[in-house]
């Protein structure tokens with residue numbers, strides 16, 4: 396089974412969110428189960444720097460307004476990769492999607508159309524003499540890959556499109572359609588058009604043979620107006636082609652028994668090292684060390700999605716119980732400032748670091764007793780899983796992947812609330828504090844949480860089954876010898 400895996404980020408070289416972690420974890424898990432999965436990524440500077448020795452350059456000529464496009468075959472991690480060498484589009488510093496001021500690059504339609512168009516060029520087997528059975532694109536950046544494949548007609552690889560976050564859609568002015576090289580009739584409701592513009596997410600949802608998203612609950616939610624971000628109609632219409640497959644996490648990177656970032660290793664059977672991690676975290680955060688209450692950690696983008704404004708308003712009882720809050724995050728300037736103000740108001744008990752810091756993130760999961768993820772929506776969410784494996788009990792809203800990974804109640808692994816409102820969060824936090832006051836109960840929850848199996852093997856089996864369903868339809872001729 397040959398699968399071209401088309402995306403934009405890859406941990407650790409280039410990461411803006413959980414997508415990078417997924418892209419680092421899923422392809423190796425698929426390869427371990429026998430699939431010949433190869434990555435196709437833009438040659439952003441950070442990816443190019445991380446690539447092991449591109450051996451040569453395959454020239455593709457001019458494409459979509461870029462004068463000289465090429466492919467660099469290389470390896471990233473253990474996975475064979477093609478980087479799309481298009482300096483005019485991809486050789487820019489910083490965030491892959493935004494300029495230094497945080498605005499979309501004006502040529503984003505062409506930059507990401509190129510990713511989809513190059514993916515489709517693999518369809519005829521002319522690149523590296525390798526023809527995929529399945530082209531699997533991820534999020535709006537790869538949304539045009541299924542459209543370009545559909546435009547080829549005839550026998551072609553099957554397409555799978557995975558939604559990691561429906562709220563980022565790649566929506567552009569109608570005029571950008573003229574430069575995309577797609578058939579004119581694709582600019583239609585039954586195509587890439589959405590409210591008068593070109594929408595890359597819609598293109599993926601419309602043209603892909605199968606759509607997946609990253610948890611079963613999110614798959615159901617996005618067919619409703621509350622969570623569908625305007626795509627609920629398209630998704631509802633395609634419900635028969637839509638499947639939720641819960642993400643895994645990379646247990647090679649997230650393993651408290653052998654995590655070089657930690658003050659001491661620990662395991663479910665031998666959890667004592669977590670005490671040293673807790674003390675080290677409080678010291679590193681500049682907080683008073685002798686906390687009788689729980690240490691609540693947060694590692695998150697600071698956007699409205701994540702519901703951390705609610706948490707800010709709810710922490711007083713935790714602090715009154717001699718708890719601590721340690722937050723690491725960045726995002727909306729207003730939310731950053733509000734958290735910094737909270738830290739100033741509570742010196743010694745609330746620590747806030749604005750920024751992005753992988754090592755500190757590991758230390759927070761290891762040192763915290765609980766981790767809050769009060770998201771308004773959460774396609775899958777990874778941090779609640781990292782927290783559980785590191786013995787920190789998750790406090791989460793019942794939505795998306797949070798609902799699918801955290802259980803509440805007598806045999807629970809965390810604390811779950813329903814409404815995205817302050818009283819619901821306050822009630823869950825009160826239950827957390829009650830449980831904390833009963834150490835035997837807390838430790839039993841911790842042991843259950845640490846025993847969860849979040850490895851990628853389970854998800855990889857589901858994706859492989861999906862690819863196998865599609866393979867007959869892809870019907871490719873054999874790869875030339």
Ligand code: ADP
Pocket residue numbers: 411412413414416694695696723724725750751752753756775776777778779
């Ligand atoms: P999303 O993709 O919506 O941001 P996820 O929970 O799926 O949310 O993934 C977030 C990933 O980014 C996790 O690996 C988390 O540890 C990491 N992360 C988020 N913010 C930071 C930060 N400020 N510093 C370090 N890692 C972060």
